[in-house]
Amino acid sequence: RRKWKRVMGVLRELEEGCETTVSRLRQVVDAMAVEMHAGLASEGGSKLKMLLTFVDNLPTGSEKGIYYALDLGGTNFRVLRVQLGGQRSSILSSDVERQPIPPELMTGTSEDLFDFIASALQQFVEKEGNGSEPPPIRRRELGFTFSFPVKQTSVSSGILIKWTKGFAIESMVGQEVAESLQRALDKRGLDMRVAALVNDTVGTLALGHYHDEDTVAAVIIGTGTNACYLERTDAIIKCQGLLTTSGGMVVNMEWGNFWSSHLPRTSYDIDLDAESPNPNDQGFEKMISGMYLGDIVRRVILRMSEESDIFGPASSRLSMPFILRTPLMAAMHEDDSPELTEVARILNDVLEIPDVPLKVRKLIVKICDVVTRRAARLAAAGIVGILKKIGRDGSGGISSGRSRSDIRMRRTVVAIEGGLYSSYTLFREYLHEALTDILGDDIAQHVILKVTEDGSGIGAALLAASHSSYS
Numbered sequence: 302r303r304k305w306k307r308v309m310g311v312l313r314e315l316e317e318g319c320e321t322t323v324s325r326l327r328q329v330v331d332a333m334a335v336e337m338h339a340g341l342a343s344e345g346g347s348k349l350k351m352l353l354t355f356v357d358n359l360p361t362g363s364e365k366g367i368y369y370a371l372d373l374g375g376t377n378f379r380v381l382r383v384q385l386g387g388q389r390s391s392i393l394s395s396d397v398e399r400q401p402i403p404p405e406l407m408t409g410t411s412e413d414l415f416d417f418i419a420s421a422l423q424q425f426v427e428k429e430g431n432g433s434e435p436p437p438i439r440r441r442e443l444g445f446t447f448s449f450p451v452k453q454t455s456v457s458s459g460i461l462i463k464w465t466k467g468f469a470i471e472s473m474v475g476q477e478v479a480e481s482l483q484r485a486l487d488k489r490g491l492d493m494r495v496a497a498l499v500n501d502t503v504g505t506l507a508l509g510h511y512h513d514e515d516t517v518a519a520v521i522i523g524t525g526t527n528a529c530y531l532e533r534t535d536a537i538i539k540c541q542g543l544l545t546t547s548g549g550m551v552v553n554m555e556w557g558n559f560w561s562s563h564l565p566r567t568s569y570d571i572d573l574d575a576e577s578p579n580p581n582d583q584g585f586e587k588m589i590s591g592m593y594l595g596d597i598v599r600r601v602i603l604r605m606s607e608e609s610d611i612f613g614p615a616s617s618r619l620s621m622p623f624i625l626r627t628p629l630m631a632a633m634h635e636d637d638s639p640e641l642t643e644v645a646r647i648l649n650d651v652l653e654i655p656d657v658p659l660k661v662r663k664l665i666v667k668i669c670d671v672v673t674r675r676a677a678r679l680a681a682a683g684i685v686g687i688l689k690k691i692g693r694d695g696s697g698g699i700s701s702g703r704s705r706s707d708i709r710m711r712r713t714v715v716a717i718e719g720g721l722y723s724s725y726t727l728f729r730e731y732l733h734e735a736l737t738d739i740l741g742d743d744i745a746q747h748v749i750l751k752v753t754e755d756g757s758g759i760g761a762a763l764l765a766a767s768h769s770s771y772s
């Protein structure tokens with residue numbers, strides 16, 4: 302009995318540590334908006350990098366013709382061809398080919414990597430009309446999604462700041478990314494121009510805007526998390542004199558690195574960060590994204606097993622970082638069988654903890670719930686932070702003397718993508734609930750989260766079209 306009491310103590314401490322009351326969330330909203338300001342005011346002014354993208358016009362629907370995209374951001378890369386019909390939401394056809402990146406190329410030379418990509422693209426293009434069609438009259442155009450931090454110098458050029466996700470080609474850091482690809486294409490005699498170099502969130506925003514012109518921001522919540530949004534150029538103070546015909550520009554926030562003392566942090570978060578390869582980095586991401594949620598749960602279970610014998614003899618599996626993947630955690634959380642058989646199965650098969658009583662299985666579900674609810678509610682606060690920064694949170698701006706009921710809230714769409722949001726139902730529901738909690742019903746009903754699919758690829762092709770040298 303005493304042991305169970307100790308476990309309950311650990312649970313209570315977790316719940317308190319993860320508390321996301323509405324007032325706490327509103328503090329996170331404010332902190333996000335403040336950090337956005339700071340990141341736009343000066344280079345290095347915030348943990349939010351607020352990177353300029355030079356994307357000043359988003360696809361409208363008038364784009365027409367065939368465009369290509371190359372999506373490099375993880376263990377796979379994809380080549381795409383999209384045929385656009387010249388009206389909103391008129392993607393007449395799209396073809397995708399996926400290929401794994403041979404691991405040795407991720408740490409080899411940039412020439413080898415880009416030659417490999419160029420060769421895959423060439424084969425994809427050559428398959429086009431089986432050689433029976435005449436070659437295109439004009440040069441083909443390509444959108445290149447490169448999901449690593451890049452300091453852009455124009456919509457189609459930029460310098461690699463650093464590699465992430467297992468890539469390590471040191472000579473490439475500080476080099477022009479699009480130019481390296483263009484060189485590889487030219488060398489193979491492939492007549493194609495890199496028309497846009499974009500981050501995956503920007504692709505998602507482009508696709509969202511193509512379907513719905515009220516789309517003002519995009520969020521990705523998958524293995525990692527990031528967001529971008531449409532900002533007024535005169536608010537981008539760190540780049541004075543920046544002029545665009547539209548008066549706006551998409552800003553890539555790199556919001557995974559957001560930090561605020563208002564974030565509800567537990568000892569598990571502190572340990573996870575300290576033991577990670579990038580301590581003090583990506584603090585927001587470590588509380589929210591799919592890479593980490595399962596491991597936070599594992600750490601709580603480990604602690605409980607150290608405090609008591611409710612899990613039987615110690616399992617060495619429990620000490621293995623990242624052994625409990627987030628999809629498995631979600632499966633336990635969403636187990637709706639009366640006996641929680643899925644929880645029992647995963648505890649047994651993955652963590653090698655057999656024969657746990659129902660009471661303990663229920664406890665596991667509760668832990669998953671606390672961790673996911675916090676993640677989803679913090680993501681919602683981040684989204685409202687963006688809305689606040691651009692005056693779409695219903696607060697009506699500082700100068701407004703109107704009463705709340707006078708303010709006509711504009712329809713506001715946020716494009717959203719990523720496996721955690723799209724495949725984890727309870728995460729999604731908690732996120733939606735928190736949006737309403739923070740904004741209130743009246744405002745929240747004007748904020749629409751719209752799932753896009755393959756935005757990182759298709760969106761890049763759309764941006765190649767809207768930045769085509771022929772239009």
Ligand code: ADP
Binds near residue numbers: 629
């Ligand atoms: P990525 O972010 O790796 O480019 P995705 O957007 O498809 O790719 O996200 C995949 C991530 O989403 C996985 O790493 C996992 O953390 C999370 N995920 C996928 N499916 C589920 C699921 N059913 N439940 C919870 N999380 C999931």
